[in-house]
Amino acid sequence: MTKRTSAKYKIDRRMGENIWGRPKSPVNRREYGPGQHGQRRKTKLSDFGTQLRAKQKLKGYYGDLTEKQFRRIYADAAKTRGDTGEALVGFLERRLDAVVYRAKFVPTIFAARQFVNHCHVLVNGQRVNIPSYRVKEGDVIEVKSASKQLALVLEAAASAERDVPEYLEVDHSKMTATFVRTPALSDIPYPVQMEPNLVVEFYAKN
CATH class of the missing domain: 3.10.290.10 (RNA-binding S4 domain)
Structure with a gap:
């Protein structure tokens, strides 16, 4: 059995968003991150930070995939004709x-x-x-x-x-x-905005 690396609500709080749209999410009560300094973590993210956050959110949404799993899916998407971001979410939905x-x-x-x-x-x-x-x-x-x-x-x-x-x-x-x-990004009912194009940018630079 695959070990769950993070509690689902912990992921919500880390992202500051209710990424599955569940009514019991703690983000519905407070949007700041976990820990005693959570309310202070509202600093503006760099481009790298924004791309990393987009990747973490997408990975988390599909069950907090490991980096190895996620990178393998990205590699398959990058080999596919057309938009890599669209291919990425298509592979995730499959x-x-x-x-x-x-x-x-x-x-x-x-x-x-x-x-x-x-x-x-x-x-x-x-x-x-x-x-x-x-x-x-x-x-x-x-x-x-x-x-x-x-x-x-x-x-x-x-x-x-x-x-x-x-x-x-x-x-x-x-x-x-x-x-x-296989769905396009616009077909997928994400409760929050997902930005696979930023994930593509992250891997292209790293």
């Missing part, structure tokens, strides 16, 4: 744990990673337990039969906290999702 989260089979991206790791998910009828598995257009993702009545799954599917994006076709009565197409 991760199996991201698809499970978007389909509302679980409440958080962290739960999605654990859910996949614990063998609750099938892709085209085959069990896949690798959260970073990259789905393809037309792939059918399904919660396995024995897991469809788990309270976690039923509560997530019924939640009105977020909607399923248009690039997925989801049937919650069968707990299946079809990955219709």
Whole structure:
């Protein structure tokens, strides 16, 4: 099982933003960072700092990916024709744990990673337990039969906290999702502004 390196709310507070749009985020109560000096950390960021913050926010959103994982995804995006920033978020959205989260089979991206790791998910009828598995257009993702009545799954599917994006076709009565197409940045329902172009600039200079 992948170790969670930071609590999700700690990431919110470090970023100063409610990056998943959750009602329980501590940022809804106070926007400053953690620690006794948190309220003083409002200094203007340099270009490097702005780019680094954009990278940290995007990494954090997808479950606080390791730098090695994130850099590998960026390298794949950089080899792709077209806009590298668009390709980057497209690859991130094709991760199996991201698809499970978007389909509302679980409440958080962290739960999605654990859910996949614990063998609750099938892709085209085959069990896949690798959260970073990259789905393809037309792939059918399904919660396995024995897991469809788990309270976690039923509560997530019924939640009105977020909607399923248009690039997925989801049937919650069968707990299946079809990955219709790779989304563009404008298609992805980020609760806060993500700036993959700044991430590209960060890696181009570092």
